[in-house]
Amino acid sequence: MWKRACVLAALACVALGGPASASEGATHPPAQDWEFNGLFGTFDLASAQRGLQVYEQICHACHSLNHVAYRHLGELGFNEDEVAAIAANYQLSDGPDENGEMFDRPAEGSDFFVPFFANEEAARAGNGGAYPPDLSLIVKARSGGADYIYAFLTGFEEPPDGEELPAGRYWNEYFPGHQLAMPNILDVNTVEYTDGTEPTHAQMAWDVTNFLAWAAEPQMMERKQMGLKVVLFLLVFTALMYAVKRKVWANVHH
Ligand code: HEC
Structure with missing residues (x-):
């Protein structure tokens, strides 16, 4: 109920x-x-x-x-100097140096x-x-x-x-x-x-x-461009194969 x-x-x-x-x-x-x-x-x-x-x-x-990574920002249209300037605003801990000490340094393009x-x-x-x-x-x-x-x-x-x-x-x-x-x-x-x-x-x-x-x-644009190229290639390839098929069978009479 x-x-x-x-x-x-x-x-x-x-x-x-x-x-x-x-x-x-x-x-x-x-x-x-x-x-x-x-x-x-x-x-x-x-x-x-x-x-x-x-x-x-x-x-x-x-x-x-x-x-x-800061260097990835190049793909957003920043040049190398701009990337380096953006990275340099941040400090990170690195090391150890020759005395075994950790030290702080500004970030670089290759850092995340x-x-x-x-x-x-x-x-x-x-x-x-x-x-x-x-x-x-x-x-x-x-x-x-x-x-x-x-x-x-x-x-x-x-x-x-x-x-x-x-x-x-x-x-x-x-x-x-x-x-x-x-x-x-x-x-x-x-x-x-x-x-x-x-x-x-x-x-x-x-x-x-x-x-x-x-x-x-970040690779989305490349991925889409590649997809487009592959589709275009397949279209051209299909047309080509069709032409070849017609040629090969042209003289065969049923
Ligand atoms: C003062 C700290 C603080 C700032 C500043 C902040 N957030 Fe958050 N954000 C949090 C916390 C804490 C959580 C987790 C909330 C929870 O689970 O209750 C969160 C969760 C999120 C989530 C996950 C939502 C989900 O569906 O789980 C997103 C997306 C997000 N924040 C985006 C942003 C963006 C974009 C900005 C900048 C515009 C931003 N936050 C600024 C503290 C902050």
Whole structure:
């Protein structure tokens, strides 16, 4: 009896399209018109360059980018001097030297992005116990990809009536479970874009998502170009084989 009532109630909920309780699940991120979408899509390099600025000046304070080396930024359109200048803003521990001592030195193009926190424990301690995940592959690691990351960064809201948030927890429409330890950082912090673009919340979210999409798959453009070449080759090859077949069989009478 109760079972049937539950099933009916669940069906009614589905039929009416009523939202599940706000504390469960998460809203589906809306699809965005990314320049890298589709078969011929390419990265919007100007946006990704601005996104690097957002990452460096805002996200880096909590999130590492362990799988990206400074020299990779060459693919985003920075020349060698610019890459060296970006890297030199960071200090890392190296060594040991001839006396067996570790020493600090500025990062170079061949180094990977230097994290703000020395290790996961330090990152957790700085964030109320929550771990800010490494962002190198986050666009690939989350269902919804770039659409999700953009929706997430623009999805911080006041909690619905009746929802109590513990101290140090924030409300996000798109985050599974809605409550998380990351504040609505793009409302609090802003960057001054070197190309003069207005740094609105949505613009910074868009740019940093473009940057992270590139970081997660820097070879995407090459991959698509190669795919295109292979398809073209196969088309030409098919036409050629067809012509050969016609020629070989031309004098055979059935
Ligand atoms: C003050 C520290 C802090 C800053 C600055 C910060 N974050 Fe976070 N972020 C966190 C923490 C902590 C979490 C983990 C939250 C949790 O699991 O409760 C997180 C989680 C995330 C997630 C994962 C969400 C998921 O689905 O698991 C993404 C993506 C993210 N942050 C992106 C960014 C970006 C992009 C920026 C820069 C615009 C940024 N964060 C700036 C602390 C920060």
